[in-house]
Amino acid sequence: MTIVQAIKKPNEPFVFNEKRILLKEPLVLVFGNRYMLESEHIYAEVKDLFPNSHIVFGTTSGEIIDDSVLEGTVVLTAIEFKKSSVVIKRSNINDFKNNDYKLGESLMAEFPKENLKHLFIISEGSSVNGSALINGLEKVKNTGISLSGGLCGDDGRFERTLASYNENPKEGEIIAIGFYGETLEITSSNYGGWTPFGPERIITKSEGNVLFELDGKPALDLYKTYLGEKANELPKSALLYPLSVRIEEDSEPLVRTILNIDNDKNTMILAGDVPEGSKVQLMMSSVDDIVSGAIHAAELAMKGRENNPELALLISCIGRKLVMDQRTEEEIEEVKSVIGNDTFISGFYSYGEMAPFSGQQECKLHNQTMTLTLFSE
Incomplete structure (x- = not known):
């Protein structure tokens, strides 16, 4: 897969980490501060950079790119798969009268099951019942399909979270990204470090x-x-x-x-x-416990992999960030040391994380964990 990344600061254009490569039909993940994603021009700006793309937005409580944790920015990761493809579906909690279980059932039913390897969820985080959403997804999910993701954040404000697919971000959205391909290797894990x-x-x-x-x-x-x-x-x-x-x-x-x-x-x-x-x-937890938990999460995600990961999506909890304070980047740096320096890293700090326990297939909603989803073709 080919991956390019960029960072946008307030009132500035996206700045790419290296010369921007022309991608044919990439998946573009855009994670950012809620105030910045409320801009009426944000979708058009990303669409102008990647005209033929699948663009998924989600608000954060802190943005993760490479081994850095940012605040008040937007981070962009564009992925072009060589042998694989994605199918993306969306729904809104208001369309189901806040019945998150039914929403999960309905959303999962929209995906063709043949060669579907993994479902990655970017969910609104203000009012959703994350465990009910997961239970609905799991009810109609085939055994061989893995599931991970997270709930969007809004820093420590808890006012409103936004997400979207191919439109400006809005409230109540649940985005599901289905990854298809025989050569895909996707593993996920989580671990906390709280006592x-x-x-x-x-x-x-x-x-x-x-x-x-x-x-x-x-x-x-x-x-x-x-x-x-x-x-x-x-x-x-x-x-x-x-x-x-x-x-x-x-x-x-x-x-x-x-x-x-x-x-x-x-x-x-x-x-x-x-x-x-x-x-x-x-x-409760300490900085050292949280860092140790992040290392263990990365080790679990790497366990048994046949190939080194090319992309890592990290979703960590805002609660961990509050405890870590000025040392927040340490957990990202330690994760990178485990998964390898050649792996592209993106993600965000969230209001909830989705991943199975180690050795289990069924996804659960977690809080206060570091969750990794690792991809290679």
């Missing part, structure tokens, strides 16, 4: 991704008690203390980030489902 602490509690009342009660007490009140003064900074401060959710006794725990709170109803809205009866603990 549970404090008492384990039982979810006694919830509905989908809305959490009402823990141990029969209002969950939001209990959570605010743990946060102390940081409760005044909710929902942003919740990114530093996500929840570990164990749905079944022998299952892998899932990390859930609080996307928003409802003080009037005394509830917490999480990025994915939190079923009643699940066991919950608070989590």
Whole structure:
């Protein structure tokens, strides 16, 4: 595959990392700051650079390109496949009356299944129930098709996220990119690096991704008690203390980030489902733990690969970025050291990550993880 990359800063044109190569019909991934992607000219600008292309946009909580983490920019990665092809479908949560499970089912059903290797999802991140979306996709997905992706971000504002396919970015969009080809090798993985602490509690009342009660007490009140003064900074401060959710006794725990709170109803809205009866603990992390988690995620993605990756799409969580602060680039640098210096890297910091656990086929929604999807032809 042939890959070119570019960066756009405010009020400036795209600047390519090397001389721009003419690509015939590339997949163009454009990840950027929400304010910049709200420009009415952004689609036309990219289309002018790549007239015959598939252009996918998504807003971020930080942009990843090579081994750098940027803020307030737009990063562009254009990929021309030599032996493979892509099919892209889109849908909007408003068309399904916020039934994200049905949306996932419908979206997956649109893809021809022959030679489909992988589905990569760029989803709106403000109001979607990511786990319900994945469950819908998984219901009609063939066993041999892998799935990964992430939820768009909006820095730490949590106001609105945007995505689109071949049009200006807008709210509520779910974009699915299907990768086809016998010679494609695609692997994905995730890992966190967060540690549970404090008492384990039982979810006694919830509905989908809305959490009402823990141990029969209002969950939001209990959570605010743990946060102390940081409760005044909710929902942003919740990114530093996500929840570990164990749905079944022998299952892998899932990390859930609080996307928003409802003080009037005394509830917490999480990025994915939190079923009643699940066991919950608070989590915390350190810079070193997060870096170690990123290294392990990269090692898992490389495990068993026959070919070195040519492209790596990295989706990491905004919560990790907040903990890392000035050292955020360290996790990207360590990932690059594992996957190789010749691999093109792109991606973004998100409100949620999609990938299977190591050794498993079924995709899950994660928070606070580093997720990699590696491609080669």
